[in-house]
Amino acid sequence: MKPSRLFDLIPYQIATYDKEIALSKKENGEWKHFSSRNLKEIVDNLSLAFLKVGLKKGEKVAIISENCSEWNFIDFALQQIGAISVPVYPTITSSDFEYIFDHAEVKMIFVGDQVIFDKAKEVCGDRKIYSFAQLDGAIFWEDFLAIGVNESIADLELLKEQVQPDDLFTIIYTSGTTGRPKGVMLSHTNVLSNVISIAAIMTPQKGSSRVLSFLPLCHIYERTGSFCFMYLGFSIYYAESMETIGENMKEIKPHAFNTVPRLLEKVYDKIVAKGYELSGIKKSLFFWALNLGLDYDPGNKLGAWYDFQLKIANKLIFSKWREALGGEVLQINSGASALQPRLARVFWAAGIKVCEGYGLTETSPVVSASVCTAEEMRIGWVGKLVKDVQVKIAEDGEILVHGPNVMLGYYKQPEMTAEVLQNGWFHTGDIGELDGEFLKITDRKKEMFKTSGGKYIAPQLMENKFKESTLIDQLMVVGENKNYPSALIVPSFDGLKEYCKHKGIPYTTDADMIEKAEIIEKYDREVEQLNKYFGKWEQIKRFKLLHDPWGIESGELTPTMKLKRKVIMQKYGKEIEQIYQE
Known part of the structure; x- marks a missing residue:
């Protein structure tokens, strides 16, 4: 079967890979696994629970939580009945919560922990709050799940058939750098087309690879990434927190993960700081290897002498960097902001393939991505245009995007939608250059x-x-x-x-x-x-x-x-x- 809606990824994964570990999270010090079939059963029962409490197609439900398996359960369950998920950043203010709840006309709210619950409670009005942890004043998600256990699956199947690929599946409120957040409306086709495009350039082995997830699922970058990992049959493990990423990497030995440049910068700075703590020959070797790495370019041969030195540097120094990431990483996807070229150089030299991409919430999100081979990697560029996505550069240098991944529009903001969507082309607000299929970002139009x-x-x-x-x-x-x-x-x-x-x-x-x-x-x-x-x-x-x-x-x-x-x-x-x- 070929998926045409995002929730089709569950039966597709069962038919293609039938994973023993589809999703996993740390609970009381142990990894708790959910198979593909567990996922289907939980999602179906949650869909039936939503129907039982009267949620209708087109109605909105907010999800405010750190990453966890339950986040996905709720997301898929809403999709199957044609309800709309409204993911919300846990870290934004309660006044932003209130604006989103009211603007999106949210009917129900799911939260992750006590801090988020307290913040949502202040502004939820008469909406019921459900939680992924057992909290006073909230309905525990497993109790909610139980409501759907004995309901008719036939009713659910009928509703699933009525959900069309071009139907709205989520409204994502982008914080933006100024003003009130805008609600980006994305359909199943928008995101699924992007999933299939980026799956084509992922290098880890289908069906048997592991990934670590720590970027917020409320952001389309990690969410589309997770759908892509499911499509490829990767096992997704959720980091316990941002502080435990290093420890979780060593535990699960991921083959891939998504990140942002800021985290890579911090990893690099910590590595360099440790280098300064060394003394004598160890310190000299460390900085010799580091400087060697800073000259590296995957696409250019630097000669036999350089290659010989790099081989030694990899054995003595860079092997320890790879071990810190679990020792089995094949691909790191970097997005959301610009990656410093020196970081790309030194990580590639260390055998850690960091692939930079570019996109926006409005484009579901990927417009371009680096192909994870030395021949097609260009340092300082944001990769090649992904399949089915077109780009042209306007006279003033602005990047314009066209394709099945371009949003339906901004929720309740037709004037703003008309401003950025003209003749089918989305005006990104970014300035860039195009060389064949390769894209480079030079700045933000409004920030120059x-x-x-x-x-x-x-x-x-x-x-x-x-x-x-x-x-x-x-x-x-x-x-x-x-x-x-x-x-x-x-x-x-x-x-x-x-x-x-x-x-x-x-x-x-x-x-x-x-x-x-x-x-x-x-x-x-x-x-x-x-x-x-x-x-x-x-x-x-x-x-x-x-x-x-x-x-x-x-x-x-x-x-x-x-x-x-x-x-x-x-x-x-x-x-x-x-x-x-x-």
């Missing part, structure tokens, strides 16, 4: 700005380069209508501590250290060193060091780790003013 001298600045490109420094964790370029660009910099305090230790500078507090003249001078030199990659008009002339990291809950980052530029500009308006007054 002009200096008072009329020169255009592309901040994302610069920010990505400056974050290559082991001393810089976060950075935002400012300077619209000013004489020159400047930057707000959040140091990598781990990197700064290592630097101070190396130089014999006593370290007190983060706030104290960034005020010290010798530290500011070091950042001056660091910025000067990185400025050489840019034209004179682009170079950062001044900067301000900040001691508070930017985060999702503090409001400076979106849930996909993008900078909320307007929020940061407002929050640090005084500091920016000082930069240009001094």
